[in-house]
Amino acid sequence: MLLNRILVMTLPAFLFWSCASKTVIIQSNQLEPIARDLEIITRADWGWVPLTDSIPTHEIKFITIHHGGEDFPEDKDPIKYLRGLQSWSQTDKNWIDNPYHYMIDLRGNIYEARPIRYPGDTNTDYDVRGHALICVMGNYENQILSPIQFEQLAKLTASLADRYDVSPDHIKSHRDYTETLCPGKDLYRYLEDGSLLLRIAALRN
Ligand SMILES: [Zn+2]
Structure with missing residues (x-):
């Protein structure tokens, strides 16, 4: 190319x-280089606190898309949100880290979160082992996914799919596995109509 x-x-x-x-x-x-044309804000960049605990590692076979599920106003600081989520995950939930591996903010910036070698976490009942979890900050039952968020989500997913050799039928969203509104109707419509998968396919190497 x-x-x-x-x-x-x-x-x-x-x-x-x-x-x-x-x-x-x-x-x-x-730490986890993916496509070189994709800029990622690293854990070191946003003040992630190194882990004090670990769990058995896994191999990525699926990519699963989420939303944060909390309304995210324009003026809310995504870095503070990431730090707060890590602290809440560890203290309130007793998880090793943020539940997701990558997070995307309202402007389409992509952040590393939990190291991808560890399975993520969920409040619902699907088995997260083998899944790379991407979360778009915000609540897409109420909010609208912007074109830049769509594009960055597609780029990140394509990049992870190439890196871990994930087949297109293993790229889904949280509600495809269990009873939940996640990732919210305005994000889910792009999974439902196939346009996100089409864009991902176009971006894959
Ligand atoms: Zn979810």
Whole structure:
């Protein structure tokens, strides 16, 4: 692909430049590198607290899409939300970390959350082992998914699907497994009409 060629040609300059820029160093040291054209805000970038506990690891075979389920106003700080969610997960729920592996905010920024080698967590009754969990912040029963959120969700899903060799029929949402409104009607409609899977297929290598 043209983009890959451009990245290969610019890589030496990128690495040189990274020596002078803290932000770029962090990005080039991503713990779970996925597609290089996808910018991810790393755990180190948002103040994730390293884990003190662990659980058996798993292999990714599914990608499952969620929403946060809480209304998310424009002026709410996603970093504070991520930190608060980690602390609530550990203290109130006794989980090792945030329940999801990746989170997307209202502007389409993508954040690493729980390390993907550990299965996520859920308040419902499906088996999360083998699932990569992506959560879009907000409540899409009430909120509208923006075009940039749709695109970033598709890019992240395509990237994970390529990396873990996930088949398209294993890309679903929470409500496809259990009784829940998650990921909310305005997000679910793109799964229902097939447009999200189409976009993901177009983005896959
Ligand atoms: Zn969910």
